Amino acid sequence: MEFFERFAVPHxxxxxxxxxxxxxxxxxxxVVGITYFKKWGYLWREWLTTVDHKKIGIMYLIxxxxxxxxxxxxxxxxxxxxxxxxxTLLDAQHYNExxxxxxxxxxxxxAMPFIFAFMNIVVPLQIGARDVxxxxxxxxxxxxxxxxxxxxxxxxxxxxxxxAGWTSYFPLAGTDFSQSVGTNYYMxxxxxxxxxxxxxxxxxxxxxxxxxxPGMTLMKMPMFTCSSFISCIIILFAFPVLTIALIMCTTDRxxxxxxxxxxxxxxxxxWANLFWIWGHPEVYILILPAFGIxxxxxxxxxxxxxxxxxxxxxxxxxxSLLSFFVWTHHFFTMGQGALTNSIFSITTMAIxxxxxxxxxxxxxxxxxxxxxxxxxxxxxxxxIPLFTVGxxxxxxxxxxxxxxxxxxxxxxxAHFHNTIIPGVVFAMLAGLTYYWPKMFGFMLNERIGKxxxxxxxxxxxxxxxPMYITGLDGQARRxxxxxxxxxxxxxxxxxxxxxxxxxxxxxxxxxxxxxxxxNSPRNVGDEPWNARSLEWATHxxxxxxxFARTPHVASSEAFWDAKKKGHELFKGEIEKIHMPNNSGVxxxxxxxxxxxxxxxxxxxxxxxxxxxxxxxxxxxxxxxEKDDGRYISADExxxxxxxxxxxxx
Amino acid sequence: xxxxNAQPLEYSTHQNQLNILGFWIFLGAEIMLFAxxxxxxxxxxxxxxxxxxxxxxxxxxxxxxxxxxxxTSSFTIGLGVHAMRIGRKNAMLAFFGITLLLGLGFLxxxxxxxxxxxxxxxxYQTSGFTAALLTTLGxxxxxxxxxxxxxxxxxxxxxxxxxxxxxxxKSFIFSLYWHFLDVVWIFIFSFIYLKGMM
Numbered sequence: 001m002e003f004f005e006r007f008a009v010p011h012x013x014x015x016x017x018x019x020x021x022x023x024x025x026x027x028x029x030x031v032v033g034i035t036y037f038k039k040w041g042y043l044w045r046e047w048l049t050t051v052d053h054k055k056i057g058i059m060y061l062i063x064x065x066x067x068x069x070x071x072x073x074x075x076x077x078x079x080x081x082x083x084x085x086x087x088t089l090l091d092a093q094h095y096n097e098x099x100x101x102x103x104x105x106x107x108x109x110x111a112m113p114f115i116f117a118f119m120n121i122v123v124p125l126q127i128g129a130r131d132v133x134x135x136x137x138x139x140x141x142x143x144x145x146x147x148x149x150x151x152x153x154x155x156x157x158x159x160x161x162x163x164a165g166w167t168s169y170f171p172l173a174g175t176d177f178s179q180s181v182g183t184n185y186y187m188x189x190x191x192x193x194x195x196x197x198x199x200x201x202x203x204x205x206x207x208x209x210x211x212x213x214p215g216m217t218l219m220k221m222p223m224f225t226c227s228s229f230i231s232c233i234i235i236l237f238a239f240p241v242l243t244i245a246l247i248m249c250t251t252d253r254x255x256x257x258x259x260x261x262x263x264x265x266x267x268x269x270x271w272a273n274l275f276w277i278w279g280h281p282e283v284y285i286l287i288l289p290a291f292g293i294x295x296x297x298x299x300x301x302x303x304x305x306x307x308x309x310x311x312x313x314x315x316x317x318x319x320s321l322l323s324f325f326v327w328t329h330h331f332f333t334m335g336q337g338a339l340t341n342s343i344f345s346i347t348t349m350a351i352x353x354x355x356x357x358x359x360x361x362x363x364x365x366x367x368x369x370x371x372x373x374x375x376x377x378x379x380x381x382x383x384i385p386l387f388t389v390g391x392x393x394x395x396x397x398x399x400x401x402x403x404x405x406x407x408x409x410x411x412x413x414a415h416f417h418n419t420i421i422p423g424v425v426f427a428m429l430a431g432l433t434y435y436w437p438k439m440f441g442f443m444l445n446e447r448i449g450k451x452x453x454x455x456x457x458x459x460x461x462x463x464x465x466p467m468y469i470t471g472l473d474g475q476a477r478r479x480x481x482x483x484x485x486x487x488x489x490x491x492x493x494x495x496x497x498x499x500x501x502x503x504x505x506x507x508x509x510x511x512x513x514x515x516x517x518x519n520s521p522r523n524v525g526d527e528p529w530n531a532r533s534l535e536w537a538t539h540x541x542x543x544x545x546x547f548a549r550t551p552h553v554a555s556s557e558a559f560w561d562a563k564k565k566g567h568e569l570f571k572g573e574i575e576k577i578h579m580p581n582n583s584g585v586x587x588x589x590x591x592x593x594x595x596x597x598x599x600x601x602x603x604x605x606x607x608x609x610x611x612x613x614x615x616x617x618x619x620x621x622x623x624x625e626k627d628d629g630r631y632i633s634a635d636e637x638x639x640x641x642x643x644x645x646x647x648x649x
Numbered sequence: 650x651x652x653x654n655a656q657p658l659e660y661s662t663h664q665n666q667l668n669i670l671g672f673w674i675f676l677g678a679e680i681m682l683f684a685x686x687x688x689x690x691x692x693x694x695x696x697x698x699x700x701x702x703x704x705x706x707x708x709x710x711x712x713x714x715x716x717x718x719x720x721t722s723s724f725t726i727g728l729g730v731h732a733m734r735i736g737r738k739n740a741m742l743a744f745f746g747i748t749l750l751l752g753l754g755f756l757x758x759x760x761x762x763x764x765x766x767x768x769x770x771x772x773y774q775t776s777g778f779t780a781a782l783l784t785t786l787g788x789x790x791x792x793x794x795x796x797x798x799x800x801x802x803x804x805x806x807x808x809x810x811x812x813x814x815x816x817x818x819k820s821f822i823f824s825l826y827w828h829f830l831d832v833v834w835i836f837i838f839s840f841i842y843l844k845g846m847m
Contacts, residue, residue, distance in 0.1 A: 133667045198678055206671040210663075236674065240682035248689065248784065257773055257780040258698065259689070265696030265777030270689065616798075623802045623819075 006602055010160045010180045011093045020157045049582040051135035054542055056142050057120030058439060061432070063146060064114040065510075070153060071110050072506055074102035076499055079463070083496035085484040095480035096163040097156065097182070103166025107282070108190055109149040111420070114428040115289045116145070116200055119228045121439060122431075123204060125535035125542065126222045128213030128551040133206040135580040136622075141196040141203065143590025148193030151597045155185040159602065162186035165478065167275060167330075168249070170260035170268040175253050184253060184601040191246045192597050194239055201235030204228060213534070215553040219313065222533035222556055223299075223306055227292030230316045231285050234323060238281035245274035254603055269334065276327035284323040286420070288316055290427030291358060294380045297430050298362050300531045301377035302369025305557055308361040315354030322351050332400040333407045341400035348398035355391060359384060374529070375449035379430035382457050383422045390418030393468065408478070411471025414464045421460055429456075429509065437528045441541040442520040444512050452508040459501025466491035466498075526645070532560035537569055539644040545577045545632055548641050548648065570648055574641070577632045589618045657734055659821035661814045672822045676829050683833050686785040690841065693781035700775035703782070703845030706766055712842045715758045716834065722751035723831040726824045733820055738812055742804055745820070748827065749800045752793055759790050782841065789837060792830050799823060 009016055034040055047055060077098050081090045090098065124132055132138050155161045162182035164173040173183050208229045212221070221229070248259040249271065258266035299306040306312065328336060328344040336344075362384060371377065393415040397406055406412055429452075436444050467475075470488045482488050526540050537559045538547050549570040554561060561567040596611035641647040660666055694703070729744030763783070766772070771779045803823050807816045 133671055202671055202674045202678065205674050206667055210667055210670055236678050237681050240678050241685045244682060244685040244689070248780075251773070251780070251784070255773060257784075258775075258777045259693075259780050261777075264698035264700070264775070265693065266698075266780075267692060267696060267777060270692055274685065274689075620798075620802060623799070624806065626815075 048587045049584045051139045053120045057117045060113040060117035067110040071105040074098045079496040079499040082492045085489045092480045097161035100162045111286045126225045129211040139586035141200040143586045144196030145193045147590040147594040148189045152189035170271045187250045188597045198239040201232040204232040213551045213553045220556045223295035224292035227288045231288040234281045238278045242278035276330045280327045281323040290424045293427045293431040297376045297380045301372045302366045304369040307364040315357045318354040332403045345400045376430040376434040378453045379426040383426045386422035409471035410467040410475045414467035437524045444516045448512040456505035459498045463498025466494045532557040534558045580629045658817040665818040690781040693777040696777040698776035718755045722748045730824045
């Protein structure tokens with residue numbers, strides 16, 4: 001019995017017990033459901049063993065939506081707790097756990113997979129490739145992400161959630177102040193999914209550098225591909241920093257080393273520095289592909305080519321460089337001295353310049369365009385003013401002297417939500433709607449989608465604008481309650497109502513998916529949006545091999561040129577196509593990584609060693625395996641093309 | 650074996666070219682990984698708490714042995730790749746074998762070194778300095794250990810399947826990895842040991 005006591009939740013509450021029951025019931029229901037409908041074989045063949053970038057993308061997408069639900073539930077609980085003064089809905093410990101998991105889930109397990117979903121689905125199509133450079137590695141990336149996400153999500157029912165904030169600053173996150181295994185979950189779950197992210201970054205860079213269609217030079221890539229490329233370069237240089245920082249944390253907590261302790265030469269600020277050397281580039285890893293999606297959407301629905309292509313690329317390159325030189329602005333108040341703070345103030349404010357260039361480029365793309373207000377375009381148009389507000393408050397926060405007033409207040413919370421929600425979440429929902437026919441061959445319902453957009457936008461404004469005011473008035477973030485005399489009550493109630501509207505928006509969006517699956521006409525055709533770039537030059541949904549013949553490209557808007565200027569995209573005969581083989585090993589590796597991580601969290605060394613051997617066995621197997629892929633014959637390709645309504649010319 | 654001189658065998662297919670490019674990019678990430686470790690080490694260098702300093706525990710002899718052994722192994726794997734390019738399988742296997750033996754020798758000396766640190770009171774838990782030192786050395790050592798297994802697997806494949814486009818590609822990528830570990834060691838030698846002993 002003593003052995004099992006470690007798995008108990010240290011601060012249980014009825015809600016947690018209810019969650020345990022719900023998790024068990026849902027798991028049983030899923031297993032029974034799959035068995036009843038005899039779908040195990042289908043699941044294994046088509047999804048768990050797939051190396052197809054489109055299917056992996058769809059799995060990322062589903063995971064991201066699930067995690068959005070989890071992180072959103074955390075958010076609603078926080079706003080409910082703060083809705084009135086001296087509320088007793090949650091106690092301090094639960095509030096700590098919830099804001100910690102909200103941050104981690106939303107950044108690492110919602111935004112990242114959302115971005116990776118679109119990178120996976122869209123990038124190979126936009127560059128005219130058959131798949132990514134390393135399809136098997138791509139599957140491993142996904143399953144590592146998934147293992148990390150699941151590991152993090154079971155924390156609150158097995159052993160306790162992390163509670164030291166999503167930044168997990170030391171000494172708070174050390175064993176002296178965080179005794180439960182929660183922070184171990186944080187370290188190890190992020191480590192596992194971080195390795196997956198790094199592998200995706202390497203994979204995408206190689207793909208984009210070496211697998212572009214003939215004629216597509218680097219400066220003729222569609223903007224989403226270009227932004228993904230730059231984002232992946234940031235991943236490549238930022239994630240190893242996190243890997244090392246997390247290793248050091250893990251050894252501090254499990255082996256009592258002295259990296260970040262306050263004694264024996266340890267230095268707690270080292271963690272804060274390393275965390276943000278990864279953490280600040282991380283926000284640009286998220287926002288650049290989002291900018292890419294807005295560029296695609298805005299130029300498609302304004303029916304104009306993207307204004308200032310070169311300046312768009314240039315500003316993203318500058319943003320990617322600057323992103324590594326601003327990390328100190330996250331802790332101006334922690335005593336670096338005036339010179340350091342001033343330098344980091346200036347580099348931070350400098351980021352506003354290339355970002356501003358991009359904003360004007362989007363506006364000028366719309367100028368004199370024939371704008372169609374579809375759902376993706378609504379999100380893009382909503383993004384521009386809201387994101388600008390977020391950017392301007394960012395410049396306010398960047399002024400280190402003034403930051404002493406804003407630091408760790410709700411003003412900061414309002415600022416970064418104001419950039420991430422209109423910046424990343426709106427972009428993902430725009431991309432979801434825009435690429436839905438590409439993925440599934442039918443449209444999402446426009447009318448319901450617009451309801452979702454308006455609920456989300458109004459809810460967002462109601463939820464976060466009041467925080468600017470309470471923050472300037474001195475309401476600190478991460479405080480689980482406040483007294484009535486502060487006068488923060490009414491504005492926080494407003495925030496709660498806004499959060500409720502955003503929750504309704506999420507329900508509407510999910511309902512829209514279900515409604516459209518049932519009711520949307522299936523024959524959407526190949527061109528639902530009158531779009532411009534290469535991914536629309538193939539069928540909807542995309543056949544397994546993407547393009548029957550390799551496209552030849554002469555501009556960044558190859559498909560538009562093919563339509564309007566008579567450019568010939570596809571030349572030559574249909575030939576046999578080489579495809580990679582499916583493999584169950586990535587999925588199995590994901591499971592082993594999950595077991596390994598779980599054992600690490602609880603310092604169960606025998607399963608750790610066994611599962612590590614398992615991981616190396618999988619890698620050895622891969623080394624010795626002869627895998628030359630398979631061919632789809634020309635006749636098969638022709639048959640498939642005919643089924644999709646004739647070959648593309 | 651017929652070798653095209655225009656393009657080495659390891660670059661001969663598109664997938665091979667992708668593998669090599671991908672591995673170079675991966676090495677970029679590895680550089681960042683070790684750069685973070687070095688940064689941490691520099692921060693921690695003088696934060697020794699109650700434990701010993703670098704000057705008190707470093708010994709020049711094992712470090713010199715490690716350096717010479719590892720640098721020689723970089724030379725021999727270069728010869729191995731050359732032998733592979735002119736199609737001489739046995740010479741290639743011999744050079745790869747020597748490389749791995751040298752790697753194993755390096756690892757033995759490093760383990761001796763770690764035991765020595767333990768005996769003079771510089772354990773993993775002693776201070777910020779020892780934690781950073783042992784993590785940096787240990788990460789490099791773990792890379793070498795992984796390399797030993799990886800290299801062995803590749804040698805088995807070359808022995809069984811001969812020098813093909815695939816095995817040549819794997820061997821070449823392994824040589825890149827091995828050279829990279831050598832470069833990292835040069836930095837460790839200069840900026841940890843020499844700097845620490847001065």
